[in-house]
Amino acid sequence: MSSAFLSSSQFPIFCTTTTAVSATKTNRFACQASPRMSMNQATPPDQQSPNPKTILSTVTNLLWGQSLPPGLLISTVRTTWNSTWQLMMSQLAPSDSSGRYTRPASKFRLNPPFTLQNSAALHLYVGLPCPWAHRTLIVRALKGLEDAVPISIAGPGQDGSWEFKDSPISNEDRNILVPGKDNANGCRNLKGVYGLKRSGGYSGRATVPMLWDVAKKEVGCNESYDIIEFFNSGLNGLARNPGLDLSPKELKGKIGEWNGVIYPNINNGVYRCGFAQSQDAYDSAVNGLFTTLEVVEDHLTTSRYLCGDTLTLADVCLFTTLIRFDAVYNVLFKCTKKKLIEYPNLHGYLRDIYQMPKVAETCNFSAIMDGYYKVLFPLNPGSICPVMPSGCEHEVLNTPHNRESLSLVNKTMHVSVA
Numbered sequence: 001m002s003s004a005f006l007s008s009s010q011f012p013i014f015c016t017t018t019t020a021v022s023a024t025k026t027n028r029f030a031c032q033a034s035p036r037m038s039m040n041q042a043t044p045p046d047q048q049s050p051n052p053k054t055i056l057s058t059v060t061n062l063l064w065g066q067s068l069p070p071g072l073l074i075s076t077v078r079t080t081w082n083s084t085w086q087l088m089m090s091q092l093a094p095s096d097s098s099g100r101y102t103r104p105a106s107k108f109r110l111n112p113p114f115t116l117q118n119s120a121a122l123h124l125y126v127g128l129p130c131p132w133a134h135r136t137l138i139v140r141a142l143k144g145l146e147d148a149v150p151i152s153i154a155g156p157g158q159d160g161s162w163e164f165k166d167s168p169i170s171n172e173d174r175n176i177l178v179p180g181k182d183n184a185n186g187c188r189n190l191k192g193v194y195g196l197k198r199s200g201g202y203s204g205r206a207t208v209p210m211l212w213d214v215a216k217k218e219v220g221c222n223e224s225y226d227i228i229e230f231f232n233s234g235l236n237g238l239a240r241n242p243g244l245d246l247s248p249k250e251l252k253g254k255i256g257e258w259n260g261v262i263y264p265n266i267n268n269g270v271y272r273c274g275f276a277q278s279q280d281a282y283d284s285a286v287n288g289l290f291t292t293l294e295v296v297e298d299h300l301t302t303s304r305y306l307c308g309d310t311l312t313l314a315d316v317c318l319f320t321t322l323i324r325f326d327a328v329y330n331v332l333f334k335c336t337k338k339k340l341i342e343y344p345n346l347h348g349y350l351r352d353i354y355q356m357p358k359v360a361e362t363c364n365f366s367a368i369m370d371g372y373y374k375v376l377f378p379l380n381p382g383s384i385c386p387v388m389p390s391g392c393e394h395e396v397l398n399t400p401h402n403r404e405s406l407s408l409v410n411k412t413m414h415v416s417v418a
Contacts, residue, residue: 099278101271106223107204110230121214123184124151127162128364129371131320132224133209138316139228141358144240154190155179156375162190176364228313246313254307258314265292267321274333290337300345304406319353323363326389328372332379341391351401365392
């Protein structure tokens with residue numbers, strides 16, 4: 001996920017001229033504004049620079065009028081574009097020989113029991129479009145770690161890198177997170193932060209989320225699941241909600257089982273659809289995705305969350321993909337068989353988690369959609385961002401979900417059996 005827009009401003013052009021003044025018989029230099037570039041005058045039409053689009057349109061009309069371009073030209077352009085697309089996709093989304101997307105492994109990992117020597121000096125780098133970074137923001141919010149772990153929010157640049165700059169995205173409606181500056185190191189982009197690493201530097205991909213060790217000036221971790229496990233259990237001494245356990249011991253087995261289903265088929269599955277570089281690769285990914293969604297939909301008929309009545313890390317991981325599904329993956333990644341809103345249990349489950357305190361504030365749909373549609377050039381060359389689906393609007397996501405009734409049913413069944 002993850003070129004500056006160029007703008008030009010016309011200013012009056014001043015030229016230095018020599019004027020003879022007979023009274024003093026001396027030459028004086030005077031700055032005179034060229035009349036045609038006056039601040040109050042528009043450039044005459046015959047002196048304006050030609051519009052490249054107009055030139056292209058004129059040439060094509062001369063060559064073949066209103067007819068379609070000749071087949072040879074279409075074939076040449078298609079071949080050139082396909083070759084260029086394959087080249088760009090090989091950098092954006094590495095694939096195997098069959099065209100199946102293979103996600104690069106994270107380079108910096110935390111080892112159990114997920115502790116850092118100086119946990120009071122940590123900084124979290126995230127990007128709002130990224131579902132993997134979104135996981136860390138949700139767990140950080142639910143655990144009450146906002147003060148203990150400050151953040152810097154990067155925005156995607158046109159070249160795919162993560163940049164720090166003031167955000168043009170409004171947050172007037174709710175107190176949502178928006179991109180901004182690097183609050184820990186003052187770097188212009190995330191690659192610069194990774195480059196500060198003391199131990200031999202770093203030349204790999206600069207990805208989010210990334211947990212930064214402020215004291216050591218080192219990358220602590222850039223694997224999202226390691227970070228959320230660490231936030232869940234490794235910082236309880238600093239958390240405002242230390243009693244919340246999103247990975248209780250008795251559910252670790254179930255959490256692992258669900259992660260083993262959700263990650264390859266849904267979390268990474270949508271990317272395997274969108275980044276597929278062959279028809280077979282896409283067909284395989286999309287079938288696995290929707291088969292798994294049907295399995296989860298059926299499971300949620302009688303279970304409030306994946307592991308019963310308790311929200312777990314598995315739910316957090318599933319949520320950050322589901323919240324982007326209709327807005328991004330259904331359209332841009334060709335996950336078109338069904339929209340999430342067509343799954344009553346999954347959509348109710350989505351609303352249930354969205355309505356938990358502080359979760360909605362982590363969901364910036366403007367940043368999410370811009371980060372995909374305006375940046376992933378190989379998938380959307382025109383960079384046109386579609387209108388947000390009505391099902392993703394805050395008012396719709398805040399409608400009652402009634403999933404708490406499933407917890408009551410399960411408890412009643414448990415008492416009856418006992």
